[in-house]
Amino acid sequence: MRRHGYKASALIEVLHTVQESFGFLDDVSLRFVASSLRIPMSKVFGVATYYHFFSMKPPGEHNCVVCMGTGCYVKGAGDLMKMIEEIARVKAGETTPDGKVSIVAARCIGSCSLAPAVVFDGEVIPRAQPGAVRDQLRRWIGHDAG
Amino acid sequence: MTLDELQEIAEREREEAKKITHRVNVSVAAGCLSLHSDQVFKMLQTEVQKRGLDGSCKVKSVGCMGLCAAGPLVRSEPQHTYYRGLPPDSPEVLNAVIDSLDGKPVPEFALSPEIPFFAAQKRIVLENCGEIDPERIEDYIGVGGYEPLLNCIANRSRDDVVQEVIRSGLRGRGGGGYPTGLKWSMVAKASGEQKYAICNADEGDPGAFMDRSVLESDPHRVLEGMAIAAYAVGATKGYIYCRAEYPLAVKRLKVAIRQAERMGLLGKRIGESDFCFEVEVRLGAGAFVCGEETALIASVEGERGVPRPRPPFPAYSGLNNCPTLLNNVETFANIAPIISKGGDWFASIGTGKSKGTKVFALVGDVINSGLIEVPMGIKLRDLVYSLGGGIPGDRKFKAVQTGGPSGGCIPEQFLDMGSGGMIVMDETACMVDVAKFFMDFTRDESCGKCIPCRVGTTQLHGLLERISEGKGQMADLKTLERLGAMVKRTALCGLGQTAPNPVSSTLKYFRDEYVHHIADKTCAQGKCACSKTPAGTAEN
Numbered sequence: 001m002r003r004h005g006y007k008a009s010a011l012i013e014v015l016h017t018v019q020e021s022f023g024f025l026d027d028v029s030l031r032f033v034a035s036s037l038r039i040p041m042s043k044v045f046g047v048a049t050y051y052h053f054f055s056m057k058p059p060g061e062h063n064c065v066v067c068m069g070t071g072c073y074v075k076g077a078g079d080l081m082k083m084i085e086e087i088a089r090v091k092a093g094e095t096t097p098d099g100k101v102s103i104v105a106a107r108c109i110g111s112c113s114l115a116p117a118v119v120f121d122g123e124v125i126p127r128a129q130p131g132a133v134r135d136q137l138r139r140w141i142g143h144d145a146g
Numbered sequence: 147m148t149l150d151e152l153q154e155i156a157e158r159e160r161e162e163a164k165k166i167t168h169r170v171n172v173s174v175a176a177g178c179l180s181l182h183s184d185q186v187f188k189m190l191q192t193e194v195q196k197r198g199l200d201g202s203c204k205v206k207s208v209g210c211m212g213l214c215a216a217g218p219l220v221r222s223e224p225q226h227t228y229y230r231g232l233p234p235d236s237p238e239v240l241n242a243v244i245d246s247l248d249g250k251p252v253p254e255f256a257l258s259p260e261i262p263f264f265a266a267q268k269r270i271v272l273e274n275c276g277e278i279d280p281e282r283i284e285d286y287i288g289v290g291g292y293e294p295l296l297n298c299i300a301n302r303s304r305d306d307v308v309q310e311v312i313r314s315g316l317r318g319r320g321g322g323g324y325p326t327g328l329k330w331s332m333v334a335k336a337s338g339e340q341k342y343a344i345c346n347a348d349e350g351d352p353g354a355f356m357d358r359s360v361l362e363s364d365p366h367r368v369l370e371g372m373a374i375a376a377y378a379v380g381a382t383k384g385y386i387y388c389r390a391e392y393p394l395a396v397k398r399l400k401v402a403i404r405q406a407e408r409m410g411l412l413g414k415r416i417g418e419s420d421f422c423f424e425v426e427v428r429l430g431a432g433a434f435v436c437g438e439e440t441a442l443i444a445s446v447e448g449e450r451g452v453p454r455p456r457p458p459f460p461a462y463s464g465l466n467n468c469p470t471l472l473n474n475v476e477t478f479a480n481i482a483p484i485i486s487k488g489g490d491w492f493a494s495i496g497t498g499k500s501k502g503t504k505v506f507a508l509v510g511d512v513i514n515s516g517l518i519e520v521p522m523g524i525k526l527r528d529l530v531y532s533l534g535g536g537i538p539g540d541r542k543f544k545a546v547q548t549g550g551p552s553g554g555c556i557p558e559q560f561l562d563m564g565s566g567g568m569i570v571m572d573e574t575a576c577m578v579d580v581a582k583f584f585m586d587f588t589r590d591e592s593c594g595k596c597i598p599c600r601v602g603t604t605q606l607h608g609l610l611e612r613i614s615e616g617k618g619q620m621a622d623l624k625t626l627e628r629l630g631a632m633v634k635r636t637a638l639c640g641l642g643q644t645a646p647n648p649v650s651s652t653l654k655y656f657r658d659e660y661v662h663h664i665a666d667k668t669c670a671q672g673k674c675a676c677s678k679t680p681a682g683t684a685e686n
Binding site: 046113 | 176177179180181214215217349350351352353354355358359390391392428429430431432433434445446447448449450451507509510511515516517547550569571575580583584587593
């Protein structure tokens with residue numbers, strides 16, 4: 001915040017930094033941002049919830065992003081997502097109850113030529129095969145499910 | 147840095163380059179990186195050093211070469227050969243590549259540059275992509291970079307620069323197609339002490355990655371274009387509004403800005419003149435509507451990215467209510483060559499109304515999927531069948547979806563028209579499903595400010611959902627058309643006005659598929675919920 005001179009216009013940049021540091025935006029940090037930048041809490045909350053990129057829930061230990069851009073969709077990302085949701089037993093945008101894996105649907109990550117693309121913990125898996133995706137998910141979730 | 151000093155650096159770079167007899171360029175843009183091209187790069191480099199060839203052979207990390215489907219891509223000179231899909235875990239293959247530098251290329255992986263995918267392109271925006279190291283400013287200067295900028299500042303008046311861009315006939319590449327020169331002259335004439343130049347790098351259209359590739363492969367090109375624009379219109383502060391989903395592009399932009407500032411090519415007193423221009427990167431946060439200019443400006447101000455009615459246009463009252471020039475990445479990337487080669491040269495390329503070239507992301511059911519740049523007015527059929535290499539698996543072509551969620555789906559009989567960025571779909575695609583996919587997208591991305599868009603997109607999506615579940619009625623088609631036309635007419639911004647396009651275009655060209663869903667309650671392609679085959683096995 002100091003870098004941006006505590007200007008109100010830096011709100012989005014600051015929220016990015018907070019999310020990068022803590023993984024998500026919680027109530028305490030939002031309040032802190034609001035008071036430091038001297039903007040109403042309502043506005044900070046409004047901006048934080050308006051943008052898809054900001055998450056108000058703590059992320060899972062692992063992160064599984066499925067690209068749902070058009071290129072990936074016509075290459076079967078929709079079916080891939082259905083399978084993932086079945087394995088993880090949660091919907092896109094949620095985290096498994098044990099906090100192991102977050103399932104995220106992305107708009108488009110720009111890897112359209114390598115569709116369908118899945119991102120496991122920041123690593124892009126090009127031309128994701130259902131089998132490989134299933135195995136990876138089971139490895140992550142498997143510990144607790146037995 | 148003065149123009150002379152810049153030319154000195156360029157000269158030194160060219161001298162260095164002359165000593166190299168062999169080059170091996172490895173693409174390290176995001177697509178190839180995800181196929182571990184960084185490992186390929188490291189192994190090739192180590193091998194060259196081990197053999198003591200590093201004086202004459204240079205292994206270089208470069209930007210995108212375009213044929214993303216065949217990554218990791220490598221190009222070897224003077225063999226003039228592309229290598230496709232080099233296995234990063236096979237030292238034998240990589241050694242063979244080095245072994246054959248003077249002889250015949252390794253046949254299993256070699257790809258001739260004569261194939262239409264490469265040969266039919268005309269590269270202006272992408273001319274440095276795959277040639278220079280995106281993280282080395284000296285490389286960019288070596289190919290003549292920043293010379294147009296310093297030349298403008300030293301030798302040309304602001305108006306002269308604007309006139310040059312007007313002469314080029316360049317039109318905005320973000321989708322609106324507004325004449326760039328006209329926009330520049332509006333901002334130049336607008337009164338105000340502070341003016342801004344903003345680069346729209348919020349490439350939200352799913353299936354499009356032209357801007358990402360340019361930013362990752364040649365970031366200085368965009369910065370130079372912005373700086374020239376800033377000089378021409380009198381802006382002193384610039385922002386690049388980039389998607390947070392493109393971490394590599396953001397990183398390379400920041401590196402490029404730092405390098406340019408250190409050399410005095412951005413920041414204070416550029417080219418030792420009085421002209422100052424500072425650039426900052428602003429991250430988007432995943433709101434599609436922020437590609438709309440007034441919403442983007444609101445987002446740069448730290449507000450919710452909600453559009454507002456125009457006028458006033460940003461050219462008169464934009465960021466912080468100051469005159470603001472807003473152009474897209476590809477538009478800015480066209481500027482430096484226009485300045486160095488002249489507007490008339492640029493205007494000689496393309497068609498009567500649309501000058502220059504256009505970068506397309508060719509994806510979906512097409513063999514040579516990737517990034518291409520072709521002259522304006524090229525036939526869609528050539529794109530898909532010649533450059534794209536046709537449809538895989540001998541399946542039949544069905545439609546091309548162009549222009550993202552605001553575009554339409556065009557079937558084969560209309561394949562001969564010139565049009566925007568494209569996703570190819572073969573006969574296994576269901577058009578109702580595709581239309582539903584896009585309505586789901588716009589419904590979700592609608593900012594909610596104006597009612598036609600907020601409610602209209604939800605209703606349209608609901609109707610499509612019903613049809614895809616086999617519960618539709620014939621009257622629904624009429625409703626879809628009427629509702630679509632209404633949303634188009636009354637929505638506030640570009641998002642809403644174009645949101646019904648995927649529905650109206652599929653209704654127009656593929657009405658029988660809708661009818662089929664309603665009358666027979668089945669989906670011939672097996673994609674929709676109404677079909678008897680489960681969705682997972684529909685791939686045939």
